[in-house]
Amino acid sequence: MPQILSSTDADFEARFTALLGMKREDSPDVDATVAAIIADVRTRGDAAVIELTATFDKLELTPETLAFTQAEIDAYCAQVTPKDRTALELAADRIRAYHDRQKPDDARWTDDTGAELGWRWSAVSAAGLYVPGGQASYPSSVLMNAIPAKVAGVERLAIACPTPGGAVNPLVILAAKISGVDVIYRIGGAQAIAALAYGTDSIAPVDKITGPGNAYVAAAKRRVFGRVGIDMIAGPSEILVIGDGTCDPDWIALDLLSQAEHDQVAQSILITTSQAEADAVIAAVDAHLQVLERREIAGASWRDYGAVVVVETLAQAAALSNRVAPEHLELCVDDPDALLPALRHAGAIFLGHWTPEAIGDYVGGPNHVLPTARSARFSSGLSVLDFMKRTTLARMTPDALRAIGPAAETLAISESLQAHGLSVRARLNKLND
Amino acid sequence: MPQILSSTDADFEARFTALLGMKREDSPDVDATVAAIIADVRTRGDAAVIELTATFDKLELTPETLAFTQAEIDAYCAQVTPKDRTALELAADRIRAYHDRQKPDDARWTDDTGAELGWRWSAVSAAGLYVPGGQASYPSSVLMNAIPAKVAGVERLAIACPTPGGAVNPLVILAAKISGVDVIYRIGGAQAIAALAYGTDSIAPVDKITGPGNAYVAAAKRRVFGRVGIDMIAGPSEILVIGDGTCDPDWIALDLLSQAEHDQVAQSILITTSQAEADAVIAAVDAHLQVLERREIAGASWRDYGAVVVVETLAQAAALSNRVAPEHLELCVDDPDALLPALRHAGAIFLGHWTPEAIGDYVGGPNHVLPTARSARFSSGLSVLDFMKRTTLARMTPDALRAIGPAAETLAISESLQAHGLSVRARLNKLND
The missing domain is CATH 3.40.50.1980 (Nitrogenase molybdenum iron protein domain)
Incomplete structure (x- = not known):
């Protein structure tokens, strides 16, 4: 069984924090x-x-x-x-x-x-x-x-x-x-x-x-x-699904399992405003786990790291999702665009019932190399920019140097970097000849 | 004395390669x-x-x-x-x-x-x-x-x-x-x-x-x-100046010294098409090293890691500069814009006689946190992007899923990821109802 949390439980904050802190990877020292x-x-x-x-x-x-x-x-x-x-x-x-x-x-x-x-x-x-x-x-x-x-x-x-x-x-x-x-x-x-x-x-x-x-x-x-x-050092895969009771629970179950089947330390989380959806998804996952080819891996992942969180509002769901900063975030809700502005930290967001995460793994177009282990707080998926670099350019004219050179000289002197100051001063002197 | 190389020397390639391979940093194991x-x-x-x-x-x-x-x-x-x-x-x-x-x-x-x-x-x-x-x-x-x-x-x-x-x-x-x-x-x-x-x-x-x-x-x-x-782990600072004999040698000398004075393992390199400029810059550096406040640091850097390279053409200079991939690159030449397209790897480029590198350290506008130790081959200076991250977005419609979903299912099956395929198939089946 996955962990089951409700935001109205007295120990909710402690349990959610523990969920965030779960260590899934234990790299051997090689x-x-x-x-x-x-x-x-x-x-x-x-x-x-x-x-x-x-x-x-x-x-x-x-x-x-x-x-x-x-x-x-x-x-x-x-x-x-x-x-x-x-x-x-x-x-x-x-x-x-x-x-x-x-x-x-x-x-x-x-x-x-x-x-x-x-x-x-x-x-x-x-x-x-x-x-x-x-x-x-x-x-x-x-x-x-x-x-x-x-x-x-x-x-x-x-x-x-x-x-x-x-x-x-x-x-x-x-x-x-x-x-x-x-x-x-x-x-x-x-x-x-x-x-x-x-x-x-x-x-x-x-x-x-x-x-x-x-x-x-x-x-x-x-x-x-x-x-x-x-590039980044990728950790095990993760998915967080936000639901509002409007999506077929079987679809959500398969989406959760499509991460769980990657790795027994993968993590699949459902946050929903609907207790009925929570129950139905859990039942659907269990049913699929009877027959799925990779049921041993997916079952271990769901049992050890899976979680179903019932909340009262979608705003709460978004706030919790931001704390998780998931690699993959599915908005299996009626109006995903309304929820989008509240979501800040995620590698990739999949909007609406018709967008299973697996589309993003293969044919959606966006990259499937994405930040894991909460690193979407500070990093992005792989992109064209990862294979490029930027060179900055600057060209002073005599007028420009006259305007800003003295400030550079002042700061160089304040940092005790005399040659820096002199390299500007020598040119300013020429202008004053 | 810095190293003095000429592209017409028989051992030029070996010496330039050795210059590239110089290890300037020896981090203590802490x-x-x-x-x-x-x-x-x-x-x-x-x-x-x-x-x-x-x-x-x-x-x-x-x-x-x-x-x-x-x-x-x-x-x-x-x-x-x-x-x-x-x-x-x-x-x-x-x-x-x-x-x-x-x-x-x-x-x-x-x-x-x-x-x-x-x-x-x-x-x-x-x-x-x-x-x-x-x-x-x-x-x-x-x-x-x-x-x-x-x-x-x-x-x-x-x-x-x-x-x-x-x-x-x-x-x-x-x-x-x-x-x-x-x-x-x-x-x-x-x-x-x-x-x-x-x-x-x-x-x-x-x-x-x-x-x-x-x-x-x-x-x-x-x-x-x-x-x-x-961010990056920064190494000691570097400057490479390309000259064509048109700049005041005293200005180039001060620009080289403004990196050398940072650190005795900083590196300053001049590549010039003019033997006369090479000689005059070396003399000017020596003169400044008599009186500069940080002459011990700058002198050690210039002696141990400085280099003056005389080449025949600016195209040669650009090719050598690309191999160095310097943190700071000054184009102290008559027509810097003509040279710019040939320069591929550099953290920051300063164009023309009126743009000492020190301007970039303080008031130019571009960032002075730049890639060192040849890492301009694959990385950029600090920028606004370093404090932001990108979330990719995807939203399928029923028609879109009908168009591309089957391919996703095919690839999922080819990778033996059954739940991935089923998460797409469940939705496609609904469309075919």
Whole structure:
């Protein structure tokens, strides 16, 4: 059974706070192992990557077979059914169309002193995407990482995807091809992150690494951060559904289960103004848990981390949701637009009965890489901006320097930075000649 | 003497690569100490912060004196000279005007299936700014961190600034007041970062922490990352000047020294197409190093990390600059706009002879918190966006779901995520009733 809370209970605040504080992740401490792997790859390059791949992935590679050839890529793509290919292409088109709108504008203007100011955006030159192997090898995640990079203008986009024992997911290969990925390496783990960050003879280094991975990959990303940029370190998935008794309880139950089935430490929460809806959703979840393919995972998640919260008003529901700052927020209410202004912290919001979260995982258009573990309070989902950077621009004229230079000199002196002041003064003196 | 390179030398590529790889920072390993301090603050709250402040800052505080009172703030502000106050206000006005333009736009549109898509930006609720005490306590950095936060709409903005032995820099207090900071705590070090991240009885927790600090502060920021957002971990400052022989060599020398005087591990590089300019700048730097107040620091930086590179063309200069990806890039050339398109990786670009980098440190308008250590390849200076986050929005209609739902179901099945598929199918079935 999930936790069941009611805002009218005497101990509600204490129980809700405890729900917020629940620790779902217990990362193993793999940092020492990862540090050794990174050092090995930095020292021995290809040889280290190949050895580690033989050890961890039971796969014998050579420098020549680190990357898939174009013929191999084509052959795997040909294995994909037309139905799957069409679905993947529809998803890619929609994701591309959404992310195209995120491209930021440059700016340049002249202010009242005559100074020209502005900024200019440019793409990261090279990026690497990590794609887990095995069960968590999701073609949709390839699209969600690769398409924003290509929309941003990244010139060289590499994927690292382990193929344990040589097992390849053809859909991952096709997703990479559709997204415009330039090279796919069959390597994984901390050794793949190290190779992408530092480069080897056969693997060119990149400037930014994104994508999910296990504890070793996460620890490696933390370690190479600074040398390259990284995206967030994603935690287990979450959904919060706000209901007002107007949605089919079976739909809400399936939406809750679609997060729960990801991971036994995923979290699904329903906050509703309707006690009847709460009861009906709980019953529907239980019914589905009898037959769902991933019922063991989903059942454990629902039992250990699930929660149903009954409140008196939608305003209360919104306030509680803001405290959770969920990764995914569904507004399964009659008038979602009326509720939207009250919702401040969430990775993605799905409005109305006809928008199951799963649409956002695949074909909606927005990114499915989203902030977890309450980090929507301060961070955003993956976007085109993650593969770009901004350079600020400034150009003084003699008049502009005359107008604002003396203040710069004054502040430089107040901070005891004499050369700063002199660099301005030397130019001002020239103007006063 | 700085390193002197010429692009026509046989060993040029090797020497330039070595210059790029120079390690200037050697962070002491303070992680264990910092972990203990954070744990202590989490467990004992105010008591721990007060004890650690007594130990490290030789300052006895109580829960009541952790923050400056309004009367104290006003008294310190009254100590600032009118000249300094006017300069600080001019800087604040210009920084605010520049950052006002960075406020991002929300978007919402309907696509051809009838699906409504979009995103919405919102401010981080509460932010904390770290301001170092002592010599590196720069009022300009208060403006550069606090103003973007307030422009973003951060509601509660706290400063942590240690006051060792009770020493307070009135300009820092005034800069905080001008920027609209809500509370100033007289605490520092890892204990301040821990208090801001986790909160104590007297210090409310924040969602994002920015600002420079020593190795302890940097290690603490890395450790609390995830619990709160953080900005970049800044390294020592850098400048790269591109010259074509048209600028006064004395101006270039002062610009190079204005970075060198920050820190003996700062780095100043001139790349010029003019051998005469190279010689004249080196002579001018030497002359200033005889008399500059901070000549020991600036001299060490110039000797150990400075470089003068003579090239044949400005295109070569731009290509080398892109490899450096400098924090500050000055184009001390006759036609900076012609050179600009070739320059891809830099934190901030200063165009033309009349734009010393020091203008950007104080009054230009753009932010002076910029990516160091080649991280301009993948990251940007501080901006309003660092204090905001984006929530994506999606709303399906029955028609939209009919159009794209089946593809989502197909992909969910291909990823073995049955509940994802069922959450879409349940709705599609209703439409087919």
